[in-house]
Structures are given as C-alpha cells and as structure tokens.
Amino acid sequence: MPLVAGVDSSTQSCKVVVRDAETGALVRQGRASHPDGTEVDPSAWWSALQTAIDAAGGLTDVAAVSVGGQQHGMVCLDEAGEVIRPALLWNDTRSAGAAAELVQEAGEGQAGRRFWADAVGSVPVASFTVTKLRWLARNEPANAARVAAVCLPHDWLTWRLAGAPGLDALRTDRSDASGTGYWSPATGEYRPDLLEQALGRVVRVPTVLGPTEAAGHLDLAALSGSGAAPGSGAALLGPGAGDNAAAGFGVGARPGDVVVSIGTSGTVFSVADTPAADPSGIVAGFADVTGRFLPLVCTLNAARVLDAAAAMLRVGLDELADLALAAPPGADGLVMVPYLEGERTPNRPDATGAVHGLTLRTSTPAHLARAAVEGMLCALADGLDALAAHGAEVRRVILVGGGARSAAVRRIAAQVFGCPVVVPPPGEYVADGAARQAAWLALGTGEAPSWTPSGVEEYAAEPVPGIRERYAQARELHLDRLAKG
Numbered sequence: 001m002p003l004v005a006g007v008d009s010s011t012q013s014c015k016v017v018v019r020d021a022e023t024g025a026l027v028r029q030g031r032a033s034h035p036d037g038t039e040v041d042p043s044a045w046w047s048a049l050q051t052a053i054d055a056a057g058g059l060t061d062v063a064a065v066s067v068g069g070q071q072h073g074m075v076c077l078d079e080a081g082e083v084i085r086p087a088l089l090w091n092d093t094r095s096a097g098a099a100a101e102l103v104q105e106a107g108e109g110q111a112g113r114r115f116w117a118d119a120v121g122s123v124p125v126a127s128f129t130v131t132k133l134r135w136l137a138r139n140e141p142a143n144a145a146r147v148a149a150v151c152l153p154h155d156w157l158t159w160r161l162a163g164a165p166g167l168d169a170l171r172t173d174r175s176d177a178s179g180t181g182y183w184s185p186a187t188g189e190y191r192p193d194l195l196e197q198a199l200g201r202v203v204r205v206p207t208v209l210g211p212t213e214a215a216g217h218l219d220l221a222a223l224s225g226s227g228a229a230p231g232s233g234a235a236l237l238g239p240g241a242g243d244n245a246a247a248g249f250g251v252g253a254r255p256g257d258v259v260v261s262i263g264t265s266g267t268v269f270s271v272a273d274t275p276a277a278d279p280s281g282i283v284a285g286f287a288d289v290t291g292r293f294l295p296l297v298c299t300l301n302a303a304r305v306l307d308a309a310a311a312m313l314r315v316g317l318d319e320l321a322d323l324a325l326a327a328p329p330g331a332d333g334l335v336m337v338p339y340l341e342g343e344r345t346p347n348r349p350d351a352t353g354a355v356h357g358l359t360l361r362t363s364t365p366a367h368l369a370r371a372a373v374e375g376m377l378c379a380l381a382d383g384l385d386a387l388a389a390h391g392a393e394v395r396r397v398i399l400v401g402g403g404a405r406s407a408a409v410r411r412i413a414a415q416v417f418g419c420p421v422v423v424p425p426p427g428e429y430v431a432d433g434a435a436r437q438a439a440w441l442a443l444g445t446g447e448a449p450s451w452t453p454s455g456v457e458e459y460a461a462e463p464v465p466g467i468r469e470r471y472a473q474a475r476e477l478h479l480d481r482l483a484k485g
C-alpha cells in the first residue's frame with residue numbers, strides 16, 4: 001500500500017495528512033499554527049509545515065506529496081532565491097487602489113472590467129497577485145527592483161520541499177496560476193504584458209504544470225532534523241493547487257454540487273467545463289485541479305465573524321452555536337452586515353461591519369449570535385445566486401471548512417441557502433485533495449483514485465426567505481473604516 005501526503009498551508013494553519021494512495025484511508029496527520037496578520041514572512045509557513053510534517057510522522061515513507069495553499073499571496077524572490085519582503089496575503093486590502101488603477105488603465109468602467117475578465121478570467125480586486133505587484137512597484141520601488149521571480153505560497157513551499165533548486169525550478173498548477181491575474185485559464189498561457197503593466201518589467205514566474213505532471217522530487221535533507229543526505233528521497237512532488245480547487249477535488253465535487261467553504265475566507269464554487277469571464281467581477285474564473293474550471297465567489301468575512309461574535313459575547317464557539325439556535329430564524333429582524341475585514345465581494349475594501357435592527361427585544365446574546373451566523377451565510381448566499389446566474393447548477397451545497405463544525409452554521413445554512421446542504425465529516429478537505437492529487441501521480445492511473453468521504457450529514461432545504469430579504473435591505477448600510485485602524 002503506497003502512502004501519499006497532502007498539505008494545506010492555509011491562512012490560519014498548516015495541516016498535513018498521510019493517506020493510503022489506493023483506498024484513501026487516513027494513516028496519520030499533523031498540524032501547526034500560522035501567525036496572524038495579512039502580511040506574513042514565508043519562513044513562518046516553512047516552519048509550520050515542518051512542525052506539521054513531524055506531527056504527522058514524517059515523509060520518509062511516502063511515494064508522493066502535494067501542497068495545497070491559500071491563493072493569491074505575493075512571494076517575491078531575489079536572484080539568489082531569498083524572500084525579499086513578507087508576503088502580502090489574499091486578505092490584505094492595501095492594493096485596492098492599485099486594483100482600481102489597473103482596471104481603469106484597460107478602459108473606463110465596463111470596458112476595463114470586460115478587458116480583464118476576457119484576458120485572465122477575473123476582474124482584479126485587492127486579493128489578486130497582480131495588484132500586489134503594482135502596489136510594490138509604487139510603494140517599495142527598492143524592493144520591486146530586486147524582484148527576480150514572483151510565486152504563490154504553495155509554489156514556494158513545493159520549491160522548498162524540492163530543496164530550493166534555483167529559480168528556474170519554480171512550478172505551479174493551473175488552479176493557483178488562475179488567481180494571479182497574469183495567467184489565462186482559457187488559453188493556458190501567461191500574460192507577461194499584464195505582469196509588466198503591474199510591476200514595470202517581466203520577471204520569472206513558475207512553470208504551470210498539468211494535473212499529473214511532477215514538480216520534481218522531495219529532498220528529505222531540506223527538512224530540518226531529518227539527518228538525510230542532500231538529494232536523498234525519492235517521493236514525487238505533485239503540482240499542488242490553490243486551496244479551494246484542492247478542497248473541491250478532496251470532496252469529489254460533481255456537476256450539480258456547489259461547494260461552500262467557511263474558513264478565514266468564505267468561498268462558493270463549482271466545477272465547470274468552460275471558463276468563466278464575469279465582467280462584474282463577482283465571479284472569479286479560476287481553473288480546477290483536473291484540467292477543468294472553477295468559477296468562484298469569495299468573501300473576506302467567514303469563520304472569523306463567528307470568532308468575533310463569540311469574543312464579543314465572551315462564549316466559546318459551541319456556546320455561540322447554542323445561542324444562535326435559541327433565537328428564531330431572522331433573529332426578530334436583527335441583522336449583522338459582516339464586513340469586519342472590509343469586503344471583496346461585493347468589492348468594499350474599506351467597509352466595516354454593522355448591526356441593524358436593535359430593539360429591546362433583539363438586544364440579547366442569542367439574537368446577536370443568530371445575526372452573526374445569518375449575516376455571514378447571507379453574504380455567501382449572494383455568492384450562490386451569482387454562481388447560479390453564471391450557469392452553475394445548484395442541486396445541493398457541500399459545506400466544508402472550519403466554520404462547518406458549527407451546528408448552527410450547518411442548520412441555518414439550509415434555511416438561508418434554500419437548498420439541501422450536505423456536510424462531510426469534519427476533516428481537512430484541502431489537504432485531502434492535495435493527497436488525492438499525489439495519489440493520482442504516484443499510482444500513474446488515467447483517472448484520479450476515487451476516494452469518497454463517508455458519513456456525510458444531510459440537511460433538507462428549509463428556506464426562510466425573510467432572512468435574505470431583511471439582509472438585502474441592510475447590506476448597503478455601513479460605514480467605512482477610519483483612516484487609521
């Protein structure tokens with residue numbers, strides 16, 4: 001039984017699973033935390049990965065490893081392969097102005113947005129790497145001048161696992177390349193002109209691999225404390241993936257399935273046969289793990305809205321769920337607009353959150369808990385509508401991510417989404433998707449091995465339309481953040 005490993009280097013933590021390549025049975029796993037913040041020194045991800053690998057019993061016996069990771073983060077390397085500055089993450093909004101500038105340079109209003117949607121499948125907002133490069137060129141010209149290569153979190157970790165063998169060895173996959181803003185999912189090619197437009201010149205970017213092309217071999221000596229000689233280790237490195245594409249592959253999403261992931265980000269996506277190009281910018285036209293496409297809507301405010309509500313109420317997450325379920329659907333009109341970190345969809349980088357509908361009756365912990373869960377889910381339901389409007393078939397929602405561990409989220413999702421919701425057993429579906437990709441590579445089969453999660457919970461559609469109607473009235477009513485803070 002060959003073993004394979006999958007990694008999820010996500011915003012808040014790093015998770016490693018080791019699975020049987022043929023059956024998908026979980027053999028070992030480990031995790032480690034990432035630092036807070038929207039800019040992070042990539043060395044922190046490397047340390048966390050090594051801690052998580054150790055906790056998962058090491059990688060000496062695996063046949064292949066793939067890395068899934070948070071999308072879009074800008075990792076800039078100099079000619080010697082050293083990281084130039086902390087990576088700006090997908091949820092760092094400082095490049096919002098740069099995004100607006102890049103879109104406007106392509107044409108006024110709709111024309112500029114249409115240009116980008118046609119060129120790279122998405123209209124860039126602050127999350128996209130291309131906007132971070134423009135921000136760097138404008139604000140840190142000395143750093144910008146040192147950039148020899150730019151890559152993404154998963155690309156960089158894969159390269160480090162290979163022993164950092166020179167910039168020409170950088171590799172990525174279609175799904176993560178599709179979130180840069182300078183690679184087209186429709187043509188499968190880079191757009192060096194757009195990279196140059198952002199940074200002022202063309203620099204090296206990782207080679208984009210197909211689903212079963214190896215990115216090289218794991219160099220065990222790269223892992224501290226392994227005691228291995230340089231170059232030792234025969235495990236293949238998979239191309240890896242962006243975390244959402246990996247999760248879709250991990251849960252085995254099929255036509256009619258829409259995956260909703262509630263992690264640091266909230267994402268709503270499905271697998272499609274044709275690329276998306278939405279000039280409104282709501283749907284991002286990403287690529288998937290298998291060679292197909294992954295239209296996706298992403299919000300900046302998901303599980304952390306629950307963390308914040310729990311902190312405000314001074315309760316744990318399980319108690320927050322109990323409180324939310326104790327209040328009636330719609331929370332008697334109390335609505336939380338969840339823009340705690342600004343927002344990406346809709347594009348409101350400077351927005352703040354708000355609570356509307358306070359009365360003596362609704363001023364209770366239970367009402368606030370319910371409003372937090374409903375507000376977060378209503379923002380995702382807007383994403384579900386947008387995806388459906390772009391042709392996605394919504395037969396059921398598959399709910400994953402840390403927030404899906406909340407009993408209130410699972411139950412209320414079926415009321416807010418108005419369609420059946422299935423929840424696979426709590427697990428690490430990004431890391432699992434990466435492991436499944438590694439198994440595909442290791443087994444050398446034409447089709448990916450079919451690992452299906454068993455023991456899914458099902459919630460029948462239980463639409464309560466009033467919840468979304470009230471949210472629709474409230475979501476435009478919010479303040480922008482103060483200039484500092």
Ligand SMILES: Nc1ncnc2c1ncn2[C@@H]1O[C@H](COP(=O)(O)OP(=O)(O)O)[C@@H](O)[C@H]1O
Pocket residue numbers: 010011012013262263264265303304306307317318401402403404405406407
């Ligand atoms: N029982 C729970 N109820 C609500 N939220 C939870 C629960 N368990 C974990 N979470 C939240 O899930 C989030 C982490 O989810 P995860 O999908 O790992 O995020 P990411 O991939 O962005 O790092 C944290 O914000 C955490 O508080």
Ligand SMILES: O=C(CO)[C@@H](O)[C@H](O)COP(=O)(O)O
Pocket residue numbers: 010011012069070071072090127179242243244263264265266267298
């Ligand atoms: O920016 C996006 C998708 O476009 C986010 O989904 C990131 O990929 C981060 O994911 P999580 O850490 O929240 O899972």
